[in-house]
Structures are given as structure tokens and as C-alpha cells.
Amino acid sequence: MSTRITIDPVTRIEGHLRIDVEVENGHVVKSWASGQMWRGIEQIVLDRDPRDAWAIVQRICGVCTTVHAIASVRAVENALQLEVPLNAQYIRNMMLAAHTLHDHIVHFYQLSALDWVDVVSATKANPVTAARFAESISDWEGNSKATMFDTQERLKTFVGSGQLGIFANGYWGHPAMKLSPEVNLMAVAHYLQALDAQRWANKIVGVLGSKTPHIQNLAVGGVSNPISTDSQSVLTIERLLEIKECIDKVGSFLHNCYFVDVAAIAASYPEWLSIGAGVEEFLSSPEFPTDTKSTQFMMEGGFLHGDNLAGFKKMSGFGDPYFTEGVAEAVTHSWYTYKNGEDQLKPWKGETTPAYTDFQDEGKYSWVKSPTFYGKPAQVGPIASVLAGLASGHEPTKLYVERLDAKVHNLSGPKLTPANLNSTVGRHAARLIRACVVYENLLANWNLLMKNIGDGDMTTFNKPTFPKGEIAGVGQVEAPRGLLSHWVVIKEGRIANYQAVVPSTWLAAPKDHEGQPASYEVALMGTPVADSERPLEPLRTIHSFDPCLACAVHLTDLENKTAVTVRAL
């Protein structure tokens, strides 16, 4: 007999994703990923001035505001072939890097650690033993006995009050939870400290972007705020020094806390390095441009298959035809229709016309479209980025992969390889490695910006001019969840078409026109399920992708639904 489990919503923060699985003999045998809201956001920028689009599209999503803004200006600049002053590149790079660090820290601690850490068990821990263990594996300052005692007291009050709040949806006492009460307590202490660490990262975005949550310091052609060595109203040296303090604090948390916790999870849950593999086609964008034409990058991006690093095909820069000609989207299983009935459309020709049915297992079942790269679904995200780094001989990537592998080994865990990174825990490991590399880039861009200003270059903006006739461009960003692309067509200086192909579209797509599943559905196949009423294991795999469906689809769901429904088939 098989059982059908429906989980809706899946995420703790953004609730637009529904997952259905059929379980037979304790394992997933069929899977569906469904975006539950309509996306029509692109239509709102039609016929507007392309210079205004970024400020509008950054409101698409509550989590990824900064990356949508940057993708949008890059798309218009790509259409205009407009160069971006070095200072503006460095400032954008730092905003993107800090935003990424913020995202990765929040994702690991606030959004997914509770899949592995049993919070209620931590109330039974011996705080002295917890501190001794924590101090034995890291020099992190937040591991003292006093911290463990304090954390446990807070937790007991919180749990005792019956108001579990953030912890309300956890599967406490689930048989798949394996950490000791002491390790759980250490993790809860770090969960709280992560709330501070994410603040420092966010402050960097706020100071550089003039405002957070939604940044203001951006423009097609650069950034809008001038740089000055004295004036108070603009980006000053004093503010840049303030940022440096935040960068250092984030770095300390990253290397001494986040790094060690990921290693501990990998060592404690080794079987999850062979569960949860997504599709094997990996696609990433180059990122952190260091020249005005965006042809030189701190990190390479491109395409590779499986762990075949030698076969890596590198993108030459933003808008490489190898990328733009490879992407197309199908709507066979999505609640849209193409007016001429094509199997797929290229994003510049993309259409967003809704055609809702109900949830049909073999027909249409999602508001997410199905993108492919040369006819195959691709996995974007941290694994793709790390593999591209290894394939292109990127030294910091190699270094952090080796360091993490050594730490996991040190904790008696299994070996990390390019092949087993494609797994549920491997995705967390890859995200950490990526965070370390991005952190290096944040520091490097800070130094480059200070040096460039020191050399007397204060330019932050090149004025765009729009030609008569039609032009098209693509804006690429290697965003926290993976490759993000905005596609714009401009006619007589106004937006004639706009499409966003976001990371969660690549990952959470329904089956494409040829029936090929995307990464969420692939990764769920074979996942063990010990208790149908409490499907922790499928959630571990889906959460490892850092699902964020607000921009993959959109419109508010007004129904208040039960999270998990189980029925016998």
C-alpha cells in the first residue's frame, strides 16, 4: 500500500510551495513540487522607463530584494552595452556579497538547522558538558558554560510558556533526530548568536545601499550616491571603516561558528550525503565583476555535468550567447498557456498568460514554469557554484573545500567529494564553502574600493542614453539560491517585455515538456520517510535548497491551510 503526503506550506518563512510525495515501503516513489501562487509581477514594469524597473522589481520578494535590483540594472546595462564605473562595481559587489552572507547564515540557522537539531531535547542537556564539547571543536567565543546555562534557561522559559513561536513547527522527538541533548543545546546557543551575526551582514547592505530592507543606492549605469572623503550625506571613508568592522564580525562568526556547525552536522548525519541528489546538470553565473565591461570576475560560472570538472564550459561574461541561447521555458505542466502553443519559449519572447486547472498529477500542477538549458533541467545554487570554482581552479574554493573536508574528518565524518556534494547535507556544505569564498570577495572588494578612491577616482555613474528602435539585454546574478536572470526588451526607451528566471524556478519547476523533472522532484525520490504524519526527511531535502517561492510565483494565498495532509492510496 502506498501513502500520499501533501506538505503545504513547506518553508518556515515564505509559504508558497506545496510538495506532494507518494511513499511505498518507507521511501518516496513519486514526487511533485508545486508553486501555489500566480506570478504576474513582470507585467507591472511593461511600458515603464527601464531606469525605474529595478526599484519596482526588488519588491517582488521579501528575501531577495537586493539581487532582483542588481539583476534588473545589469539587464538594462547589458541591452545598452553600458559600462559601469569601477567604484559602482565594487559597491554592488559588496552589497551582493553581504546580502549573500546574510542569506546563508539565516538559511542555515533560522530556516533549516531545526530539521537536524531537536530544540526540546536541548532543555535536558548538561550545560557544562555542552560547553566542554563546543570548546573542544572550536575557539568560538560563544561557547562558554555561562552561555550554555543562559541559553538553556531562556529555552526552558520559552518552551514552558507553551509559546513555541519560531519552534512551533518542528518535529521534536522524531526518530531521525540524532544529536545528543548537549550538541542540540550548543546548536540552539549558536541559533541565537546567528541572529546577531545576520545583523552585521545586513548592516553592510544597509550602509552601502542607503537603506534596508529595500536598497536605494543603485542606478542603471552605476550607483546613485556619490563618494566623498568629507561630506556626511554620501558614502564617506568613515562609513567605509564602519563597514569594515561589520565585515570582521561576520567573518569571525562564519569561520569559528557556522563552519564548525556545518562540519558537525555532516559528521553526525553521514547518510544524508547520499540522499537528496538533484539533477546533475549544474549551471552557475560568473560573479563579482572587476572591470567596467563585466568581462573579468572573481568567481567563474558556467555549465558542467555531474562531477566531470574537466568538462566545465565557462561563460565568458554577462550575456554570453552560450547562456542566452541555451535557456527556454516550458509550461506543459504549469498553469499558463502560450498563445501559439509552443513547447518552450525563450525568455525574451516569454509570455505569462494564466490557465489555471486544478492540481492534476499528470497534467498542470504548478504556477512555476519549467526552464531548461539546452533541453535539460539544470541545478543552480551553491553546489553549482562550488563545482564551477573547483573546475576553474579557483584557489579559495579549493582551500575551503579542503578545510571543511578536514574538519568533517576530524569529527569522524565521511569524505567530501565533488560527487557527494550533490546531496541534502552536501548542499549545506556547499553553501558554507560558498559563504567563505564570498566573504573573501567581500573583503577584496572593500580593499579595491578603498584603493580606487585613494587613487582619486570618485566616479560612480555613467549616464544611460536609450537608442531608437528595439534592444534586448540579460542581467545575471549568482544570487544566494543560484543563477538569477532578468530578461528585458526595450522599445523606444520603454520596456516592451520583461521576464525573471529565478533560481527557485530552475529548482522547483514541475516536469518539463518532455516529462523531465527538476531538482526538487528528483531529490525527493528515494528519500526515507519513517513517519508519514511527520515527514521530516522530505522537508530536510527541500529545505536544503533554501526554497523561496515568492518570486518564482506570486499572489497572496488567502486560505489558511493545514501543513501536512496524509491519505492512504
Next chain:
Amino acid sequence: MSKAIVLGIGNVLLSDEGVGVHAVKALIEQYELGKDVEVVDGGTTGMELLPDLEGADHLVVIDAIRAGQSPASVVRLEGDQVPAFFKTKISPHQVGLSDVLAALAFKGHAPAHVVLIGVQPVTLTLGMQLSPEVNAQLDAVLNLVVAELAASGHPATLRT
């Protein structure tokens, strides 16, 4: 001196869903606020709001809500009703805010007093403007917000 924060949340791309953001913009334009009052356009964000909300004594949240009232009704909720209300997820960013409030509580930094001024939307269609009905309620919303501020010792004055 106690600190008050007025937080407007919502998605300005979905017409009335963005009423909280429209309201805080109008508040700044129309009123002279005390120096211990901070106004935050929270947009659709979640955890990024944590530093903004830390250290507030009084928190006034303005948002579109589904409270089973007639369209364009204005509703006031207080104290424990607020986080409980946000748990019923009528829009994604509200899940984010309930998490932020819970995280603040866990850290011992929760605002002492939380009030939600909600407006029942007329439409959530794609568009950057409020419906005429909800737009006509903005003054009523601002009056309630100003009354909350005055009650917490932060009188605001209408700009002339």
C-alpha cells in the same frame, strides 16, 4: 525616553496589499514626529527587520489583513493578539514578522507593547496604487497611528 517604531509592511506591487507601506509614507509626509519615533518601510521582508525592531518599547504595525470584515474596514489589534494573528498566514511577509517577533521574544528584546492597525483589502490585483476605497481610509489609519503614538508619550503634529 521610550522609543516607538511605526512599521508599515506589505507588497506595493499588489495594490491594497501594500497599504502599510503607503500609510507610513503618508505619515512621514503629513506629520511632524517626535525624535524618538522611527518609521520603517518594511516592504515584504522578514528577518532583515530584526535590528530595526530591537529596542522598541512601542511597536505599531500597519498592514493589510484578512479579518473577515467588510472591504476597506480598519481594525486595531493589540498585545498577544498580534503575533497570534500573524500565525494565521494571510500573506507571506506576515509569517516573517511573526518569526521576527518570536526571535525578539526569545532574545528578551521584544517590544513591551505591540499594536496592529490593519486594513481589510478591497483588491489584491497587480498594480502599484491602492483601491479608491482603501485610499480613502488612509486618514483614518493615520489618526489611529497618531493616537497610539500620543498614548505612548510621542505626540505627533500635523504639518502645516
